[in-house]
Amino acid sequence: MLTGLDIEGDTPLHRAPARAKLVGLFVAAVGLFLVSSPFLLGAAAIVAAGLYASTGIAPREAIRRVRFVLITVLLVAAANYLFHSAADALAVLFRLSALVLLAAAVTATTTISAFMDEITLMLRPLERFGLVRAADVSLAVGLVLRFAPEILARYADIREAHRARGLPVRPLGVLVPLVILTLRDADTIALAIDARGFRR
Amino acid sequence: MDIVFSDASVSFAGRQAIHPVSVALTERRIGIIGLNGSGKTTFARMINALVRPTAGRVTIGGLDTVTDEEAARGRAGFIFQNPQHQMILPVLAEDIAFGLKNRGLSKEEVAQRTEAVLERFAIAHLAKRRIHELSGGETQLAAIASVLVTRPDILILDEPTNQLDLKNRSLIEQTIAALPEQAIVITHDLPLLDGFDRVLLFHEGRIAADGTPADAIRIYREIAAC
Numbered sequence: 001m002l003t004g005l006d007i008e009g010d011t012p013l014h015r016a017p018a019r020a021k022l023v024g025l026f027v028a029a030v031g032l033f034l035v036s037s038p039f040l041l042g043a044a045a046i047v048a049a050g051l052y053a054s055t056g057i058a059p060r061e062a063i064r065r066v067r068f069v070l071i072t073v074l075l076v077a078a079a080n081y082l083f084h085s086a087a088d089a090l091a092v093l094f095r096l097s098a099l100v101l102l103a104a105a106v107t108a109t110t111t112i113s114a115f116m117d118e119i120t121l122m123l124r125p126l127e128r129f130g131l132v133r134a135a136d137v138s139l140a141v142g143l144v145l146r147f148a149p150e151i152l153a154r155y156a157d158i159r160e161a162h163r164a165r166g167l168p169v170r171p172l173g174v175l176v177p178l179v180i181l182t183l184r185d186a187d188t189i190a191l192a193i194d195a196r197g198f199r200r
Numbered sequence: 201m202d203i204v205f206s207d208a209s210v211s212f213a214g215r216q217a218i219h220p221v222s223v224a225l226t227e228r229r230i231g232i233i234g235l236n237g238s239g240k241t242t243f244a245r246m247i248n249a250l251v252r253p254t255a256g257r258v259t260i261g262g263l264d265t266v267t268d269e270e271a272a273r274g275r276a277g278f279i280f281q282n283p284q285h286q287m288i289l290p291v292l293a294e295d296i297a298f299g300l301k302n303r304g305l306s307k308e309e310v311a312q313r314t315e316a317v318l319e320r321f322a323i324a325h326l327a328k329r330r331i332h333e334l335s336g337g338e339t340q341l342a343a344i345a346s347v348l349v350t351r352p353d354i355l356i357l358d359e360p361t362n363q364l365d366l367k368n369r370s371l372i373e374q375t376i377a378a379l380p381e382q383a384i385v386i387t388h389d390l391p392l393l394d395g396f397d398r399v400l401l402f403h404e405g406r407i408a409a410d411g412t413p414a415d416a417i418r419i420y421r422e423i424a425a426c
């Protein structure tokens with residue numbers, strides 16, 4: 001199923017130019033790492049959560065998208081609590097959570113095409129020095145955004161198929177077909193990209 | 201546009217998928233038929249350089265598909281058997297514009313050409329729709345539009361009516377009939393070939409018949425009956 005991570009909508013974040021959102025995200029990331037007060041970072045996390053919610057994304061879907069990353073953030077915060085202090089742990093928890101939520105808000109309100117255009121534009125100067133091929137990098141980013149939900153959906157399908165056949169759902173039993181099918185899809189997509197003459 | 205195969209053949213892992221073939225394709229409507237695995241798709245993919253000949257050569261309008269791969273591919277658009285496989289971006293208008301990226305066109309020109317091709321196929325109202333929300337016929341039209349927006353001279357369609365209901369099949373049949381571009385259609389849907397100028401029948405990697413639709417289909421039926 002062709003989905004992508006952006007959701008339809010007409011919120012202020014949807015209307016904001018992709019470049020402004022990417023620059024804003026970058027500035028926010030730098031700012032979050034310059035601040036160490038758990039109170040300020042906590043406030044930032046609340047604002048980020050508000051922005052994410054303002055995209056109009058359904059609550060269930062909103063949580064599904066970020067839960068794995070937030071669990072990882074929680075683990076990192078727990079490690080900080082064990083080895084440093086409660087204040088450090090809270091700062092890490094709020095800082096990284098804010099960043100994840102802001103990034104999720106930008107992803108949910110920016111089309112893949114807009115991402116690709118901006119990345120191509122940003123990398124053009126490096127292309128002039130022969131350091132990168134801007135179109136290839138933007139295509140790679142676009143494909144990640146495009147296929148991330150598809151791979152997750154396929155993972156769910158394989159689990160369902162195991163259940164339907166009465167087989168136990170073991171990680172290896174799901175991951176092996178997932179990797180094989182993903183690689184097969186990658187071949188098809190590469191062929192499609194060539195057929196449509198994107199790579200020059 | 202002349203498509204010329206000169207002793208062109210393809211081998212995959214020691215298996216001869218296409219035996220040496222020499223043929224010139226100049227007609228406006230060309231059909232390719234044959235049993236599953238007979239080499240139809242491999243032959244068609246050689247035209248737009250998705251498959252390279254392991255021996256011999258293929259040229260389109262004089263451009264060699266190996267040495268002038270990019271230019272040759274620009275002349276022949278390819279519609280996959282499952283059109284969803286060639287849609288890269290999730291929203292229709294975005295996906296159609298995708299084929300125009302990286303060609304040095306201005307944003308305005310990309311938008312204008314995207315709009316024009318959407319209108320040409322009467323799918324402008326679907327521009328903002330997600331590809332997975334489109335019907336089978338709409339997806340096939342979208343795939344055709346996404347290829348024709350790059351303005352190839354030849355359109356190759358791999359089983360374009362596969363899995364379509366009667367209504368959508370008729371829609372695609374009419375669309376193909378109305379295309380001003382040269383079209384090469386691989387199909388199991390034999391009535392689709394009515395009015396075609398020429399039909400090639402593939403069997404076990406070789407051209408088993410080359411002639412009018414009636415002649416090629418008659419021999420195809422004989423082969424299929426064996």
